[in-house]
Amino acid sequence: MPDLAALYPHTRHAHIGLVVASGTLFMLRGIGVLCGARWSMQRSVRVLSQIIDIALLAAALLLLATLQLNPFAVPWLATKLVLLVVYIVLGSLALKRAPTRSARAGCLVAALAVFAYIVSVALAHHPLGVLKLMNPQM
Numbered sequence: 730m731p732d733l734a735a736l737y738p739h740t741r742h743a744h745i746g747l748v749v750a751s752g753t754l755f756m757l758r759g760i761g762v763l764c765g766a767r768w769s770m771q772r773s774v775r776v777l778s779q780i781i782d783i784a785l786l787a788a789a790l791l792l793l794a795t796l797q798l799n800p801f802a803v804p805w806l807a808t809k810l811v812l813l814v815v816y817i818v819l820g821s822l823a824l825k826r827a828p829t830r831s832a833r834a835g836c837l838v839a840a841l842a843v844f845a846y847i848v849s850v851a852l853a854h855h856p857l858g859v860l861k862l863m864n865p866q867m
């Protein structure tokens with residue numbers, strides 16, 4: 730059985746690195762779709778994006794196991810999970826499913842805003858995220 734506690738700093742760094750990779754690739758693909766760039770939806774790029782997202786979630790699961798946290802019982806983690814679903818839906822609309830270019834642009838901006846808010850929830854360890862970071866008394 731691997732020593733999860735000893736791996737914790739690496740797992741956390743991997744999670745954060747994959748967050749950066751996932752967010753950056755999504756933003757570039759979203760801009761690419763709006764510009765009509767074909768590479769955005771190419772199979773190789775879609776597969777790369779899926780691999781990064783699966784690895785990100787695997788690192789999240791490893792962190793939960795290491796810290797022995799139940800994401801449904803810890804408010805900031807439950808908030809992350811709900812917002813992750815919102816982000817996935819908005820992301821799918823932004824890259825493919827929204828009917829018009831302007832709708833895709835709106836969904837891209839909304840998805841990136843939700844993503845940034847998830848990061849702030851993670852940093853604050855609090856569902857209020859950025860609001861809590863700006864006002865620690867809350």
Ligand code: HEM
Nearest residue numbers: 741745748789792793800806809810813844847848851852
């Ligand atoms: C788009 C999705 C996600 C983003 C942007 C994200 C972002 C982050 C960031 C920036 C950190 C570092 C926080 C710090 O410096 O302390 C972090 C840590 C963490 N994340 Fe995520 N995360 C995401 C998904 C998830 C999911 C789905 C879970 C599980 C429910 C999760 C569980 C954790 C845990 C347990 C930590 C470690 C907190 C600690 O070390 O105290 N993350 N996340």
